[in-house]
Amino acid sequence: MRIVILGAGYAGLRAALDLARFRREQQLDVTVQLVDQYPYHQLIQLLHLTATAGITDQKSIYQLDQLLQGRDIERVEGRVTAIQPLERVVRLADGRALTYDRLVLALGSETAFNAPGAREHAFPLHNFSHAIALRKHIVSQFTRAASITDPTELRITMTTAIVGGGYTGCELAGELADWADDLCRQTGAPRKEVRIALIEREGHLLPHLGPWASHEAVRRLERLGVNIFLNTPVTQVEPCLLRFGDGRILRAGTIVWGAGVRAPALLAEAGFPTDRIGRVLVDRYLRVSGQAVVFAIGDCAAVANGRGGFLPPTASYAVRQGAHLAQALADEARGVAPRPYEPVELGEVVSLGPNDAIGNALGVPVLGYPAVMLKRGIEEYYRATIESA
Ligand SMILES: Cc1cc2nc3c(=O)[nH]c(=O)nc-3n(C[C@H](O)[C@H](O)[C@H](O)COP(=O)(O)OP(=O)(O)OC[C@H]3O[C@@H](n4cnc5c(N)ncnc54)[C@H](O)[C@@H]3O)c2cc1C
Known part of the structure; x- marks a missing residue:
């Protein structure tokens, strides 16, 4: 089974790393291609620090070649310009075409410039x-x-x-x-x-x-x-x-x-059903509505929150959806019925300068120093999970 993952951000990278691990541990008959327009994985959550010299540049990106070394994931560098689900083809800006058995959309979001000028x-x-x-x-x-x-x-x-x-x-x-x-x-x-x-x-x-x-x-x-x-x-x-x-x-x-985000236009252009900000509508299995072999995760997916709305675009949900989908695709490759995705609200922490932060952890408000430490802990944990997967 040839699995093509579009986007090496929080969601796509997690899915690729976990699939490669399952393939190794369970001798699965799958190949994984990970496509991104950049040669690096970006820690988007840290960009405000890069923009204000709070960290060195190299701390907010990982070179994908180094990260994927020895992991049995084929990295494809290129910008996706079109997806043709009927032909099962992804087209890149340089003219290359990729074919797939399963396609994972993990293209994230873009700034919504929603005012003239x-x-x-x-x-x-x-x-x-x-x-x-x-x-x-x-x-x-x-x-x-x-x-x-x-x-x-x-x-x-x-x-x-x-x-x-x-x-x-x-x-x-x-x-x-x-x-x-x-x-x-x-x-x-x-x-x-x-x-x-x-x-x-x-x-x-x-x-x-x-x-x-x-x-x-x-x-x-x-x-x-x-x-x-x-x-x-x-x-x-x-x-x-x-x-x-x-x-x-x-x-x-x-x-x-920084007033709003929207999903890349090429998703709606491919004919996938989308919400008002261009996110692809998915079912409980993260499968794109009306599609048999296309899935969407992270910011570019409109995932139901169980309360009549959609989950917010956060790195935490993106990573966990990547992990869930990797498990589901591995299950499918082994002939086991996949489980539906059940979102769990772990909370969020937002920094307010280097010495202050605010957020909630499992619904409990956190402020000040404990929130700063929690945020640092979350970042270190994330780094450890991608460096050692
Ligand atoms: C400044 C800032 C601060 C944030 N802070 C937080 C925070 O504190 N906590 C939190 O939970 N969330 C935060 N977020 C939100 C969080 O970063 C996103 O929810 C998360 O990045 C979504 O992960 P993703 O994998 O869906 O997309 P991304 O991480 O954006 O990855 C998408 C990938 O797709 C690639 N891609 C896109 N289009 C193409 C194309 N056409 N061809 C090829 N490749 C393509 C991109 O290069 C990228 O690598 C912040 C966002 C910003 C902008």
Whole structure:
């Protein structure tokens, strides 16, 4: 059985590593191809740290060739441009075509630039190159600011506006507030001119964590010097300028767009049924609705949460769906009926700078130092599971 996995992120890599292990331990008659546009696996959860020099670049990526060494997984580097389920073919940008017996869609999500001008004038933070580009831009703004004498120009240059109060926005705002001290020392930019604005359309931050978390996140980020604008929809982005629904404007030398995600368009273009943000609808077995041999996991899959909605796009669900599907495909190869996927809510932790975090662990709120330690523990555990699988 030839299994092709599209995407070597949290979900796809886990599925590939587990399948290779099952193949070795149970002598399964399967081959595994893992396709990604990059030669590395990205720890997307750490991109805000790469963007603010909180970690060295090499800590947020793993070279796939090293990670997959000796693991009986064929790595294919290439950008998927089309999927033709009737022919069971995947097409890559360089003209190559891959055929499959089972196809796993694990292509993640992309930034949803859902306001005019956002794509052109704001920085996304959704992959490693975005993080590097954003960091370079911020350093150049601070460096330039050191020699600006005009107060208005200085104010604009030293303002960073982050749109979207989810993971990306809160984690980046907290980290940037901390980095600003070092950055001002290194570049000579005036510390008192640093302004970080976090702008959210709804009346709360971090919607997945509930109202208590929003209240705490606002309080803690404000303590770090972040200005929070709630109930503030952005209607237009122009060079160094945001326009809000109530007619106000904000001028900022750096604009970051973290207001929403959507699944890659090629999934709907392939004819798969999708939800309103392009995620592929799957059944209890993570099988794409109406498809016999195509499965979807992670951010690009709309997986029912059992309460009438869909699971949130988190790394934790992505990894566990990858593991579940690997087991199900191994079961199928052995002629055993696969079990349905039952989502378990383990919780989430969001960092608010290097020394603070907020979240819930199995439904119990965690804050401050224990949350920071929990987040570090989760990261170390993840690293151990992919390095030693
Ligand atoms: C800044 C930021 C902070 C976050 N923080 C947290 C957090 O603290 N906790 C948490 O649980 N979640 C967090 N998330 C969300 C989490 O990162 C995602 O839920 C997780 O990455 C989803 O895993 P995935 O495997 O579905 O997709 P990904 O990890 O995005 O992997 C998708 C893979 O598909 C590849 N790919 C995509 N399109 C193509 C194509 N056309 N051709 C070939 N390859 C392709 C990509 O290169 C990538 O390797 C954060 C996200 C961001 C952006």
